[in-house]
Amino acid sequence: MDMIKEIRAPLEFNQHKVDRQSHIAIKDAGLCKKKCTLKPCTYICPSQVYTWQNHSLRIDYARCVECGACHAFCQENILLNYPRGGFGVEWRY
């Protein structure tokens, strides 16, 4: 699905209270580079938090809607926590 490159933020509609600290971390950046050819986090994440840029994984944690899919799929390399209490996505509907 090449269209993926063209997506703009699906998040312009949402209300997020962004924390200054990230709640997502990668255990081993080398693993992404060398072992993970498909890089599923870059398309499985419904909010495009992960992008592959200049040979490394960029994590735009502010976009996260806290579904947990990235961690469920890549349990070995993605460390996912919830944002601190009161931070993160705030759905209204």
Next chain:
Amino acid sequence: MKDTYDAIVVGAGPAGCAAAYTLAAGGVSVALLERGSKPGSKNMFGGTIYRIPTEEIIPGFWQKAPLERAVISDQLWIMEQDSAVNIGFTGLKYSIPPYNKFTAIRTDFDSWFAQQAVKVGARLYTKALVKELLYEKKLLGKGPINGVKMDTGDKLYANCVILCEGVNAFLTKQAGLRSKIPPHAMTLYCKEVLELPGHIIEERFNLEKGLGAIMGMVGYPTAGAVGKGGIWTNKNSLSLMVGGYLDQLAQKKLSPYILLQRLKQHPLVRKLIQGAKVIEYQAHMIPKGGYHFIPNLYSDGLLVAGDAAVMISGRRGTDLAMLSGKYAAEAVIAAKAKEDFSAETLRSYQVKLNNTFFMKDIKSSRNVLDYYKDHPDSDFLMSKFINDAAYHYFTTGMQSEKKVLDNITKELTILQLPLKSIKDIYAGLKYWGVF
């Protein structure tokens, strides 16, 4: 701040609110902890609230709770690029009190539900993220659980903790009750809330004022992966969602967001949502794990309910969350009477759950996951075949009925070997629930 309670409930979704409500109403002091700025602000579903099971917690809730529309019509669209076979049911009995089920918006519903628990005496803390479970100190190893630690470092103490933390279940895993759930046992959905005036919704879905419809969609929406799409009618908005099994989305390189945009372009969907304005974008997972992946449901001073406990059966989730939350609370009330919160006493929760109708349902559908794992093309093939067959059948042409049916059989043969197909179609029909 009071920092000691009989019980602490983590998470103010349907499971947690039902647990806190039952505890407080039963005279047990309880703190209900929610990480969001208000209950429901982190929660989404399709979705439908079912009346009969919800009344097990709060009788007559539908007279007061913030609900959207009373649902009278369920449709299933089996879709292809330019066609859809529609199976549906409309029941006008459902248009009069006490109704059958309701569409709802979780920020409203969960907030209301949590307030009902507060009214009977529960203490609600919001913006309260639980990071750790606390254990009694013992000379050797850990003692029973006796409280929780928040992200701020604050601690709350209790004889017993009920985890109602939803699908990701970080604390349940931390406590060692749940093992890793593989991606083929999880589904991921994303959803747009589309604003549209109520009278237009009623016109387009052929509804009387205030009544609602639900549409499930299979085939086209998931571009070859096993999954579903769906539309729910709210008062002044539509919920449009799509998603499927995580392993299949990943293998087929499908982005759920793109699937949603693609579904919006389908000619039959486009007409329904025309002119609607996107007002929110959401995503959430469902633990479709079923019986194999139900965690240990209790240990010393600890119980697990709702999605964290994988209480999902077919389209049902909120109701099983509420019922399991209630039963967990009842086990705690009994434990309090005995002043004994050991695993041995709390085991009554497991016994109660094992005898419920939904545990029987969860058990009897335990092979669904394996089926879908072994037949990743099943939805796609079913949908293609049914639509091709319908085109043959409904095209008024110059052939005898027998010839038409022969052609349909031929279609089936092209798709797969006949024997395998018939078996697959039978199995497919059997496993084909909407959501």
